[in-house]
Amino acid sequence: MTKDLIDNTLPALEATNLTKKYEDGVLALDKVSFSVNRGEIFVMLGGNGAGKTTAINIFLNFIEPTSGEAKINGIVSHREPLRAKQHIAFVSENVMLYPNFTALQNLDFFARLGGKQDLTRDELQAVLLRVGLQEEVHHKRLKGFSKGMRQKCGIAIAIVKDASAILLDEPTSGLDPKAGRDFVELLKTLRDENKAILMSTHDIFRAREIADTVAIMDRGKIIMQQAAGELAGKDLENLYMQYMAGSNNHTTNTTGGVNAGHNS
Amino acid sequence: MLPTLINKELKAVILSPKFTGTFIVCTILILLSIYAGLTEYKESVRRYDAASQLVSQELQHQTTWARLHTKAYRAPDPMQIFVSGLEYDIGRWSPVSSQSTAKLKNSVYSDDSIYALFRVVDFTFIVQFVLTLFAILFTYNAVCGEREDGTLRLVFSSPVSRAQYLIAKCAGAWLGLVVPISIPILLGMLLVLLSGVPITADHWLRIGLLTGISLLLFTFFIVLGVFISLLTRRTSLSLMVALVVWVLFALIIPRAGVMFAGNMVDVPSVAEIEGQINGYSKDRWEEFYLGMEDRFAKMHGSEGEGIEMSEEKMWELMQAEDSLRKFVTEEINRYDLRLREDLRQRKNRQEKLALTLARLSPASSYQIGAMSLAGTSLDVKTRYEESINEYRNQFVKYADQMQAETGDLAGRMISMEVSDSSSNFTMSSSRDKKALDLSGLPRFDPPRVGLADAMAPAVTDFGILAIYIILTFMGAFIAFLRYDLR
Amino acid sequence: MLGIIVEKEIRDLLGSTKFAITFAACAVLVLLAFYVGAARHNLHQARYEASQTENLRSMKGISDWQELDEIRIFLPPQPLESLVSGVSNDINRTAIVRGRGDIPTEDSRYNEDPVFAIFRFIDLEFIFKVVLSLFAILLGYDAISGEKERGTLRLSFANSLPRRTYIAGKLIGAFLGLTVSLMVTIALGILILPLMGIVLSGQEWIKLILVIITGLLYFGVFLTLSIFISSLTYRSANSFLISLAVWVMCIYIIPGVSVLMAARSVEVPSSDEIAYKKSTLGIQLAEEFDEGMNHFAVKGSADPEELMSQLNSYIDSLNDVRDMKMQSLSSRLNEDRSNRRQTQENLAFNLARISPATSLSLATSHLAGTSLTLKNRFADQSREYQRAFGEFMLEKTGMNTGGMIKLRTSKSCGGGDDKEDEEPQPINTEELPKPMMSSFTFAESVNPALTDIAILIIYNFVFFAGAFIAFLRYDLR
Structure with missing residues (x-):
């Protein structure tokens, strides 16, 4: 499979008026728009059911948007999913992988799915080393891996694909501090490699630590979006609580909530 | 504490999503099996009645006491509704005459082999293959599932002893599964009751015991499932182990045990035995003819005048022939019985070994017990052949007696008068012939299995199942004591 | 791309504990079926010959x-x-x-020997019909729902992977991996036949191979069926229960009920x-x-x-x-x-x-x-x-x-012209x-079997297509 030429002037990930209404009537996303450029870490912050995962699922074409579109390097995800998916890598919340495969076998399989057919074992092992998996576990089955180790495998899979955008769905939940720390460092190096990174989390501290842009989501809307620069010096946790409280008070008028938050 | 735990287990079983589906499937299958058994039974009764009618009509048509013959049919029994057992494998009738001993011939499966290709599915079958499978499906993850979910640690963070927990597991699953399963069984019995099949108190008791032994087997598989869930740490593995164990118990051990016994004890085939009997009987008949020739020659000699013989003498000779024929027939029958009895003995040994080996599996112990209770077990054949032989003796005795009274003879007299120009040829079988009066002829009364006869062998299987349950529970207990709760 | 999925599927299956256990059980049972079949065949042959000799011997004195x-x-x-008893018993x-x-x-x-009728015999057909089909379900029931539960489904589809490639790879991989490993076991089992002194003619070998192919097709039906069911359900526990209920119906209920219904209507x-x-x-x-x-x-x-x-x-x-x-x-x-x-x-x-x-x-x-x-x-x-x-x-x-x-002609008298005492000669x-x-x-055996072999092939295709279509609509989340 040949990779498309990428138009570098377009944002790697772009959501325009993304709306998703499920069959049961729940409005999971309500006209959400944002974009993530290369070399940027975009963090979606929000509680359970805020619509973060739905947004990621639309980028991955696991579900189709009700209206609006999610573009990856300018390719609309639900129109040309196979083309779009050449340019993204994905790390899920709880990476289980194939328990009967070794770390290397798992990586090899997903690398080849990602279009990297002819990587040598050394190259694959280099990626595993890069994410912090020591050589002695490369040939161990995933069955015995801890959550942190599995997550490292997951990020290795994302790295090995060498896509221009990486989607991460709650990647740090349940990781120990050291693993979380390592993870953040790794993300930073990926940003430095000019990758666009979209990450959903409910971990405020982690978000603050790495985000270039933070978007707070609630009930399918982005109720606040600020660049890291704007956030500097502000207490993000406080801000989050205020926005959430605002959004709860003004369920019919969330934009008002954003403004209210700004003013306070 | 225990009631709380049992209550929780009960709810866990009944509220689990698989419960409704399983319950519906089991209900349909149990009712279907009983309904099928019922229609098959009615068909058997119809067939039996028709056959009995035909047998008596056939008797009416016969004209000589000397060659009187009939058939004895096996009678259907309402218990076969639930346990068809060997009902369709064993011959349905045996010829009854002075010429032969009892031999059941023409089983339903040999007559209508299409049924043999897809055997009749009866209640015991459903219990043995479907209920056990579902029992194991409800319990294979009893403990390791809770460990995976993390609730095991939570439960044991409160003051619960392992014994209490295990008892609650088994008891809860038992209540949650056995009580619902009893509903279709009771409905099935209602169906039988409403169908108008005559069922005596004795039958009801046996049906009750059958239900009991069915639930016992069901219990075994529940406990077995719990035991397996304690041997493994992961549910996916324990499912595998549970199914492999089920395949072994339900499908392989019974068959393998019986086949092993078949290879261990060498039993000649009936065809071989019958070859021997045939050989013997041919020798005896040869002797008979030579003896008759001798006699004829002697008589002839005493008469001393060519071929002609007085008619009176001729009858005398025939009388002698008839009694000698009877004597030879009886000798042959005795030989026949002896060889068959010998074969029976060897088969008994083989069967005993086979059943013992098969009982290594609780499922086959159940099958054997259920068949004994229903009276459709291996001894059907012996029981019937014995009672048919007895009947045959009465039958033959009566026919002989009547023959003596009427002077009927088996042989035929042919007399020829030959002259140069014409010949006269007559043949008759008795001096004066009249229709047979069959009113005094004994009728075959099919042997009934007494309650005690049915229960005695079943007690063993009740015991075996109980022992299996206790052993498995103990195994589970020991395994649980060493179980890593993390 | 298809190759990658097939390869992964085969590796995943062959490397699993599940496979190890079922395969070991299968191997033991298949070998048992062949051994028992050969032993029974020899026994039946011996009995047949004994009956014949006894029958001839009984005529000797005549x-x-x-x-x-x-x-x-x-x-x-x-x-x-002895490998496929059919109605022979x-x-x-x-x-x-x-x-x-x-x-x-x-x-x-x-x-004659009702003790064998209680549980009937183990033969190759029984192993295929009941045991291997159960194992096929066991190996296929979580094909899709299991991947979903492990999260690998989402991860795989984060790549530009068409659904049809994935499901085709999955079906082909499972089918190839399992049938080939079954074939190895069966080939080992077949070796038992000559070892136990069973001599088969060329045509019988072909028939035996056709029996095995039929068995593998049947195995394939249950494998594709369980994958089909798996692609209709989202939880593997449900998929297993449904597959099992279908299995019980197919193996035990439908045939019996059909015969009863036919008996009632004709x-x-x-x-x-x-x-x-x-x-x-x-x-x-x-x-x-x-x-x-x-x-x-x-x-x-x-x-x-x-x-x-x-x-x-x-x-x-x-x-x-x-x-x-x-x-x-x-x-x-x-x-x-x-x-x-x-x-x-x-x-x-x-x-x-x-x-x-x-x-x-x-x-x-x-x-x-x-x-x-x-x-x-x-x-x-x-x-x-x-x-x-x-x-x-x-x-x-x-x-x-x-x-x-x-009529028996007396030799000593009756006929009138008494011959000199000749010792009666026994018959030859x-x-x-x-x-x-x-x-x-060959034609008599194979021709009537073709319809059913065709039916099995059709079933394979139907469930294959069913799994295929169902997966195209599968919710990947």
């Missing part, structure tokens, strides 16, 4: 062909019968042949009724016979020997008349019965073919020569033998057997015609 009024012939074991295997008249049969194996006269009609006619004919005997008139000279031979042929002609009448009734009854029976069987089979298990049973039993036609064939062969035996006896004794009266049983018990020809 010095007069007239004494030989009946001959027992036995159905020889079919070469593949249920049908009567001994025929009692007289020169004329009906040929009663008796001694089915299960009637009335077939019972064998008792036919036996009764024949017996009534028989008694009537016996009276006619006695009547006929009185009309015997000697022609020509009254030489006793000449008289005897006249009487013999007179009786024979009476017997022929009697036999003809009986035959016409019996063929009418039998034809009616077999027509109805045929209708009933066809109905039953067609209903039962809803379940692939039926097609497996029918195809393999045809291939192994143990289908319902074995019974008819034995009857035909017995009739052929009856003809040969009748002609033989007529030639030897001037009178066929199976008549009402047996070698002279007897040999029953022609050829087994089914």
